[in-house]
Amino acid sequence: MFETLRPQSPDKIIRLMQMFRDDPRMGKIDLGVGVWRNAAGQTPVMAAVKAAERHLVETQESKSYVTLAGDAGFLEAMRGLLLGDAVPAARVAAAGTPGGTGAVRQILELVRLARPDATVWISEPTWPNHPALIDTVGLRRKSYRYYDAETGALDRAGMMADLAQVGPGDVVLLHGCCHNPTGADLARDDWRQLATLLAERGSVPFVDMAYQGFGAGLEQDADGLRLIAAQVPEVLIAASCSKNFGLYRDRAGLAMAICRDAQAQGVVQGMLAWLNRQNFAFPPDHGARVVQTILGDADLRATWQSELETMRLAMDRNRAAFADALRQTTRSDRFGFLRDQRGMFSLIGIGAPAIARLREEHGIYLIEDGRMNVAGLTDSTIPVVAEAIAASI
Secondary structure (H helix, E strand, O other): OHHHOOOOOOOHHHHHHHHHHHOOOOOOEEOOOOOOOOOOOOOOOOHHHHHHHHHHHHHOOOOOOOOOOOOHHHHHHHHHHHHOOOOOHHHEEEEEEEHHHHHHHHHHHHHHHHOOOOEEEEEEOOOOHHHHHHHHHOOEEEEEEOEEOOOOEEOHHHHHHHHOOOOOOOEEEEEOOOOOOOOOOOOHHHHHHHHHHHHHHOOEEEEEEOOOOOOOOHHHHOHHHHHHHHHOOOEEEEEEOOOOOOOHHHOEEEEEEEOOOHHHHHHHHHHHHHHHHHHOOOOOOHHHHHHHHHHOOHHHHHHHHHHHHHHHHHHHHHHHHHHHHHHHHHOOOOOOHHHHOOOOEEEOOOOHHHHHHHHHHHOEEOOOOOEEEHHHOOOOHHHHHHHHHHHHO
């Protein structure tokens, strides 16, 4: 039967990971894979996570199944973290998923069942899994402008002009704080304008949220999502705990839907549980239970927030130091936009030939489109990378 199959194009990020692993050179630098790294270049387990896991080992008495939607305590804790009191809890349906990508898939499946003729609008650029998953579930998609490569900032006029064309029932995929691979974020005013526009058009915002706490702070980073939630009657949310809790391999995520009323919430809640059953049945619980434990314990939550703030400030310092180093090595402020962006990622804007030279001649690995993981830089590698970029462009 397998003779009918055709090879699929390899995922760019997975391919880059393999190339990096196969590179025998000492001193090679990985700026492609989106994981947090400390000053030693390591991705440690957070202290709050370690403590929560110890607590679970000592107190957890069963590994039996939870519900199809996952543990209610985790879902409620995440609702509070993401939405605060922006909408009544009775309007929010949620289900656990294997990470943020699992959440995106389940939400798209929900859209397909509810509105199979909907068009899903995605930003240009976005993450490769967004168009791939939209195509896989069989929904239509269109792109809207998002990034101005000349300025390294948001293309506000282009974005609003494109999204003025969305139709009733269409879904608009928006990036939460620090989520767009460009590093350019929506400002509070942008969120407010989008909420007004989408409410008027009768379209449904779909917010992909994985980096809360990496931008301006834990509460500030949820501000845009909460503005949308308070103003638009139906909102879809995919959330991941991989980045801000460091639970990459534990795959803790959730799919969430804000509904018009409690009656609709009951229907959607049942549908999310049913979709889980058709896909993976019960969602993973260990990472979710760790998150629930941290968010439900005042001391652990304080430790986690302190660690998260340390990570956020380190990324800000990396950005400033890297922009300064590039100004010195290139004798220009061509890369000054790096200072104003936020989060782990930026599009460095140097072109495919230069990226290939960085990899082949210097052992520095970036995604082919120039996306760089700023959190992968360290004090010792910043000058090395800046010199290499200057030599490659």
